[in-house]
Amino acid sequence: MAKKLRQDASVVDGYGYLTNIAFDSVVFGFSGASLKILLMEYHNTGLFALPGGFVKLNEDLNAAVKRGLKERTGIDTIYLEQCYVFGDKARHQPAVMNTILKANGWAVPKEHWLLDRFISIAYYALVNYNDVTLVPDALSDSCTWYDITKLPPLILDHRLIVAKAQQTLQANLDSKIVGGNLLPKQFTMKELQQVYEAILGENIRRTTFQRKMLGLGILKRHQKKYSGKAHKAPYMYSFKKNKTAFSKQGG
Amino acid sequence: MAKKLRQDASVVDGYGYLTNIAFDSVVFGFSGASLKILLMEYHNTGLFALPGGFVKLNEDLNAAVKRGLKERTGIDTIYLEQCYVFGDKARHQPAVMNTILKANGWAVPKEHWLLDRFISIAYYALVNYNDVTLVPDALSDSCTWYDITKLPPLILDHRLIVAKAQQTLQANLDSKIVGGNLLPKQFTMKELQQVYEAILGENIRRTTFQRKMLGLGILKRHQKKYSGKAHKAPYMYSFKKNKTAFSKQGG
DNA sequence: TTTTATTGTCTCAATATGAGACAATGATAC
DNA sequence: GTATCATTGTCTCATATTGAGACAATAAAA
Structure with missing residues (x-):
């Protein structure tokens, strides 16, 4: 808790952070056959924004983004x-940030660091929808999922x-393990197909998709999943580890 | 010239630039059937680095990179x-920058802004080798082409x-007009193939390549090019405009 | 036992790609 | 002129890869 307070303190005066640099994350989750992202709603403003943050003086950029997302x-x-x-x-657009701060009861001077110009480094993250416990930050009422096809207006260029x-994400769909990060450890072929369809925004032929996925040799087949529905039970699959390597590049 | 002096002045004290943010560019050119990039060699150090720079307070990031490359x-x-x-x-690694500055006759205090931490935004550029007029910057002896397969050791993480x-570049080879930016307006199929081979680092089957390129429908055929050599003269081609759109995204 | 909504696999056609054959040049040598 | 040689442009044929559907095999409920 003491730590938390010190962090807030540094956000107030900007001390301890790199200047002019911010990051914003588009956190993708998959639920109800559709793709969703996380949005924050600022107190008393009706303004929506992506979760983001700043980089500490002694912190790797990627680590800062992970810290923000963990919070x-x-x-x-x-x-x-x-x-x-x-x-x-x-x-x-300092006016926008000023609106948010004011609505929060922060009266800040014109040259406050949060009103300065920021270059934003955008990331996307893939999470298993069921694994997350959402927590708003100090300035927000909520941090919740929104269907990617039904987003409210967002601030700035978000x-x-x-x-x-x-x-x-679309461009990386074939070269990175996307499904494995959006779905639980084990999943059915239909669920995987729905992930692909939601990301590409188009329908995929079932039989071709199944053949292609199995042909890649990156899926391991497990037992069947009996849903209780009156039809044939599908197999469960998981991704074999390190087949399509996870991104791990220097920074 | 007065302008040039003011720019130098601001680099000296950092005034007028965003802090903690730098950019570095990998400038690709194509000549002698091989891919080359631009490197700077710093005065009296034997150190090589990518051309780069900093963003002015009232300047778009992309514009700053373009300004640097134009210089x-x-x-x-x-x-x-x-x-x-x-x-x-x-x-x-402030020691590295300090070495460069010292070799240049700049004695700077420990808290000089150039010795601070920078996050570097990396770009790649494609240019027509024959269109460039190379100019070193104030700290460098030279700015010259190096074969991508024969690079000297570079500073930091360059x-x-x-x-x-x-x-x-490899990943973008099919989705962006790469050849059209590395080659002159008109070129032969063989030259285009050599660009592809240099980028991919592997040989490509001539007939398959030609069929594929022509099949894309993005090339316009012009007259033949008579080189004076004792063999059939190849056609010249150019890229049709706006077929594979040039990248133009917000920033 | 039937019925219904899937799921897993196969087949056949339509494309795309790999690999080479081969005729058609341009200049040069004779 | 004619023969030679190093390409270049276009075919052809075999080999994947993908599109589109057929069809049998379930799992639970009627």
Whole structure:
């Protein structure tokens, strides 16, 4: 708790953080056959934004993003990919941040560090929907899931960040283990297909998809899953470890 | 010239730039059937590095990178793609920068802004080898082309940045117009194939390559090119505009 | 035992790709 | 002129890969 207080203190005056650098994360989860992302709603403003944060002076960039995501989701080992850096000067809109701070009861001077210009490094994360315990930050009422096809308006260029993350996720769908990070350890072929369909935004032919996935040789077949429904029970699958390597690059 | 002096002045004290943020560019060119990149050699140090720079307070990030590249290459409209952000704290090695500054006759105090920690946003650029006019910066003896397969040791994590850029270029080879930016307006099929081979680092079957390229429908055929050699003259081609769209995303 | 909603596998056609054959050049040597 | 040689452009054929559907095998309920 003492630690938590010191962190808040440094956010107040900016001490202990790299300046002009922020990060924002698009956290993808999968539930009810559709793709969802995490959004924060700021107190008394009706404003929605992506979860984000700042990098400490003695902290790796990637570690900072993981720290931020752990605070929101409770997850320790989270799957992360960089997707783009947003650095236009037009994204510097101190009025927006001022609105949020004021609605929170923070009266800050004009030259407060949070009102300065930030370049935002955008990441996307993949989590198992059922593993997360959502926690809003000090400025927010809520941190909750929103269907990617039904997002409320977002502050600044956050809608653009989401679009870019979605685009990157689509591009990475074949080269990275996406399904394995969005689904539980074991899953059915149908669930995996639904993940692909939600990410690509299009229907996939069942038989072709099954053949292709099995052909990759990265799935391990387990027992059948008896759902109680009146039809043939599907097999459960898991991803074999280290087949399509998880991203682990220097930073 | 007055402008140039003011820029130097601001680099000296850091005034006018965003703090903690730098960019580095891997500039690809194609010549003699092989892929080359631009490297700077610092005065009296034997140290090689990628061309880079800093972002002005009132400047878009992408514009800053373009400004930096224009200073080195003389090219105005340069093809750029982001590739990765390097933000580990381990890349903060003030001793290296100090060596470079000292060799240049700059005695700087310990808390000089150039000795601070920087997060580097890495870009790659594609240029037509014959269009560039290379200009070293104030700290460098030279700015010249090096074959991608024969690079000297580079400072800090610049070797890693090159590797990442090469990787990204490979991944983008099919989805972006790479050849059209590395080659002159018109080129032969053989030259285009050599670009692909240099980027992928492997040989490509001639007939299959030709069939695939023509099949894409993005090439326009022009007259033959008579080289004076004793064999059939190849056709010249150019890329049709806006077929595989140039990257143009918000920032 | 039937019925119904799946699921797993096969087959056949339609494309795409790998690998080579081969005729058609351009200049040069004779 | 004619023969030679190093390409280049286009085919052809065998070999994957993918699209689209057929069909038998369930699992539980009627």
